[in-house]
Amino acid sequence: MPKTSNVYRDKRNGSWYFVANLGTDAGGxxxxxxxxxxxTQKDAKAAYDAYMADFSKTAVKVNSTMSFGEFFRTYWVPDYKARTRESTFAVRSQMARKRFARWDRCRLRDIDAPALKRWQNELVSAYSPSYARSVYGYFAMVLDMAVKLGLLRANPARTVGxxxxxxxxxDxxxxxxxxxxxATxxxxxxxxxxxxxxxxxLYMTGLRLGEAQALRWSAIDFGAGTLSVSCSMYYRNLGDWKITPPKTKAGKRVIAxxxxxxxYLSRWYDVQQRNICSDFVLSRDGxxxxxxxxxxIIERHAPMAGVHRIRVHALRHSHAALLISLGENALAIRDRLGHEDVKTTLGTYGHLYADANRGVAARLDAAFSPSGGQPVGSPPNPSDTPEPVGNVAKDV
Known part of the structure; x- marks a missing residue:
């Protein structure tokens, strides 16, 4: 029978019991x-969950000695796991194991702004700004729940920023x-x-890697010339993968x-089906x-072509850059990439529109400069000014 956290079997009589860890008292x-x-084990787990839920509403509000580690494992992990994608939870869990260890035995009430600022400075010195921001932001989210449950009056991580x-x-x-x-x-x-x-x-569609892994031949309509994205894949290894919903609601889309x-896809389909039997478009071995x-593949062929290596996700960036160079607007790119909001598109690729802006000026020139005639709105030739008729007073 699989083990369940905080639930155990009594070896004396065979019944089940749970142990709820509630922190430490004033004496430690x-x-x-x-x-x-x-x-049953199930009954004990249900009783444990009910007790902890009730404790979060009552006793937790007056218990101010719980350690960060105890709070993280007892309250945060079950809640976060239930409301986030499995792949996201796995990444964040690995991050927490590596970066939160220093706070594990520290009481929540002892975590203050100066200590957090020192830690933040260490993160910035050791890692990239984006990674340091991600680690610190996740830690702040955990303390937000501690505030919500009454263990902290305020979140010191938010005070620091x-x-x-x-x-x-x-790239x-x-x-x-x-x-x-x-060509290589x-x-x-x-x-x-x-x-x-x-x-x-990936270059011509901007698919996320997980979306490309999950893509099946039934999702491609060769007659209509479309590709339907309806799922993604959480892939850990050859024996551990699963089909999941797209990253966002906007991830469900149809790409022309x-x-x-x-x-090229038709050619690959013919060759693939002669060698293996698979529904997955990019499968090479079933x-x-x-x-x-x-x-x-990138690692091998980029040097052969004499170009810099990029990450797999950068093929998605490359598709967006290609569309911008072709004059596509941000809304069309948002829909094609499956972004939830156009702000995401502009925030990521807005700087690439600088060159496109010069193209706008050229198209405006073309639009307002009819061939063989005078540009619309240009000052008239003085010799073309008509003579006044009669005694017309000038407006003043």
């Missing part, structure tokens, strides 16, 4: 509550760079064609495909595409 002694005599958000220049391949990489593949060979198809699909991409494969 650990405070616990036992609930005994349950017939998070690491300032640094503007990052997104991407230009159209010329991508074409140079694409031997598409007459199975694995060469597979690698080419992987990079081409160009004729060249449709042709299993879902490993999350590491495309990174290795």
């Amino acid at each position: 002694k650990r405070v616990r509550h036992w609930g005994r005599g349950y017939k 998070n690491v300032p958000k640094a503007r990052r220049e997104v 991407f391949w230009t159209r010329d760079e991508f074409e140079r990489v694409a 593949f031997d598409t007459s060979e199975y694995y060469g064609l597979h690698g080419f198809t992987c990079l081409w699909l 495909l160009d004729s060249l991409t449709l042709g 299993s879902p595409l490993s999350k590491h494969v495309i990174g290795r």
Whole structure:
């Protein structure tokens, strides 16, 4: 029978009981509550959950000696796990194990602004601003719950404030760079064609990696020229993966495909189906595409093309940069990438519109300059001014 946190079996009579850890008293002694005599493990777990829920409304408000680690494991983890994506929870859990250890035995009431500021400075010195901001922001979220439950009067992490958000220049391949990489593949060979198809699909659609891993042939309508995104994939390893909803509600979308991409996908379908049996578009061996494969493809072919290496997610940035260079507006790019809000699109790619702005000026010139005639709105030639008729007084 799988183990359940805080629930145990009494070896003497076979019944089940739970132990609720409630922090420490004023003297530093650990405070616990036992609930005994349950017939099943499930009953004991339900009783534990009910007790802790009631405790959060009453006793927790007067208990100010609980450690951060106890609070994190007892209150935060179950709540956060229930309301967030599994992949997000896994990433945040790993982050907490590595970065929150220093606070584990510290009582919540002893966590103050000066100590947090010193920690924040250490994070900024040791890691990138974006990672330091992510770690500190997650810690602040945990303390927000402590405030909500009455363990803290105020959140000292909010008093200090998070690491300032640094503007990052997104990395991407230009159209010329991508074409140079694409030219390095031997598409007459199975694995060469597979690698080419992987990079081409991500570059020309802006799919997230998880969306591309979960993409099935049934989602591509060759007649209508569209690709439907309705799911993603949480991939840990070959034996541990699952289909999940898209990252956001806007992630469910239909992407129009160009004729060249449709042709390449059709060619890959014929070759793939002659070699393996798989519903997944990017499968090369019958299993879902490993999350590491495309990174290795880039690592191998970028030097062959003489271009800089990029991360897999940068192929999505490259697609957005391509669309901006072609004059597409932010709303169209938002819909194609599956962003929830156009602010996300502009916040990430707004700086790329600088060059596009010069194109706007050129198009305005063309729009208001009819061929063979005088530009609309230009000052009239003095010689074309008509003579006054009669005795007309000038307005003053």
